[in-house]
Amino acid sequence: MPVRTLATPVDLDTLLAAKGTTRVSVVIPARDEEATVADVVAGVRRAWVEEVPLVDELVVIDSDSTDRTAEVARAAGATVHAAADIAPALGPARGKGEALWKSLHVTTGDVLVFLDADLIEWGPHFVSGLLGPLLTEPSVMLVKAVYDRPLLDEQGHEAESGGRVTELVARPLLALHHPELTGLVQPLAGEWAVRRAAIERFSVPVGYGVEIAALVDTAAAHGADAIAQVDLGRRTHRHHRHDTLGPMAVQVVAAVEARRGGRGEPRDAAVLTQYDRTAAGFTPRPRDVDLRERPPAAAVDGYRTRVPA
Numbered sequence: 001m002p003v004r005t006l007a008t009p010v011d012l013d014t015l016l017a018a019k020g021t022t023r024v025s026v027v028i029p030a031r032d033e034e035a036t037v038a039d040v041v042a043g044v045r046r047a048w049v050e051e052v053p054l055v056d057e058l059v060v061i062d063s064d065s066t067d068r069t070a071e072v073a074r075a076a077g078a079t080v081h082a083a084a085d086i087a088p089a090l091g092p093a094r095g096k097g098e099a100l101w102k103s104l105h106v107t108t109g110d111v112l113v114f115l116d117a118d119l120i121e122w123g124p125h126f127v128s129g130l131l132g133p134l135l136t137e138p139s140v141m142l143v144k145a146v147y148d149r150p151l152l153d154e155q156g157h158e159a160e161s162g163g164r165v166t167e168l169v170a171r172p173l174l175a176l177h178h179p180e181l182t183g184l185v186q187p188l189a190g191e192w193a194v195r196r197a198a199i200e201r202f203s204v205p206v207g208y209g210v211e212i213a214a215l216v217d218t219a220a221a222h223g224a225d226a227i228a229q230v231d232l233g234r235r236t237h238r239h240h241r242h243d244t245l246g247p248m249a250v251q252v253v254a255a256v257e258a259r260r261g262g263r264g265e266p267r268d269a270a271v272l273t274q275y276d277r278t279a280a281g282f283t284p285r286p287r288d289v290d291l292r293e294r295p296p297a298a299a300v301d302g303y304r305t306r307v308p309a
């Protein structure tokens, strides 16, 4: 397997020495995460801004939240940008990938660490762990988290292993089309780190295809051995209902399809139809799924003046 796995974290002194003048940005995309985002921000800030100078920039991208996400994230110590306010001339889009892509335009890190905002069990070692291979091995471009990820029931009890889209969609797709990436234990993990020099050259799906796209694009541009993974222990998060995972699955499949070349035009949208039983029988509930992709950030007018090469 070309994907390298680190079970032992790089020790802190080595990490800080290796960091040198490399700028590190932590980016947390958040849509309606007022319940958990402050804990993630405050944990990163305390450990890696106040106690140890590992993180230069701590940013939350507020992804069209309708709750108090922005307010509580700011109070916890993050710089908060609304995704919709970043480069508005590029036109509107909503989604997790959009939040990550927009972050490239308002951050200055040479290395970006992405963390989900809905984390329940996690720790600041997620950040140092992900940075280890990037700061110490110049050939590594992207680092993914690996962890146990139980599926919690409504009482918070451990039901079984989580990662439903991972098991039913991402892993089968990799088995069929990207055997070089099947060494990844958590291909959809929202906790990952990447060099700006790599991600700024990739197209980025606006939705949940962002993670699998970054893996496929990194392997295509730099080889699968430019991807490493680190064992971070255990992580729990807020679970979606299984029917809301359908649109996510469509976006993951579409991101892989779009990268297969010569298989037809990339599509901008799809309609996913699910069904509710009502008095009238089964009633279709069609959902529009956004499959658009943003162009490589480095090719966007004004990017270089905001973020010098």
Ligand SMILES: O=c1ccn([C@@H]2O[C@H](COP(=O)(O)OP(=O)(O)O[C@H]3O[C@H](CO)[C@@H](O)[C@H](O)[C@H]3O)[C@@H](O)[C@H]2O)c(=O)[nH]1
Residues within 6 Å of the ligand: 028, 029, 030, 031, 032, 033, 061, 063, 094, 095, 096, 097, 099, 115, 116, 117, 118, 165, 188, 189, 190, 191, 208, 209, 210, 211, 212, 237, 238, 240, 248, 252
């Ligand atoms: O439009 C959106 C949707 C989500 N998010 C944030 O993105 C993170 C992950 O979203 P979530 O809906 O919790 O995704 P998961 O069900 O946890 O999906 C997993 O699988 C996805 C598909 O690969 C990844 O994008 C996720 O990071 C990964 O955790 C959270 O902080 C969200 O607030 C946004 O910023 N904007």
Ligand SMILES: O=C(O)[C@H](O)COP(=O)(O)O
Residues within 6 Å of the ligand: 149, 150, 151, 161, 162, 163, 164, 165, 166, 167, 188, 189, 238, 239, 240, 245
């Ligand atoms: O990564 C995944 O497969 C999705 O986030 C769903 O995860 P869950 O089944 O643990 O909620």
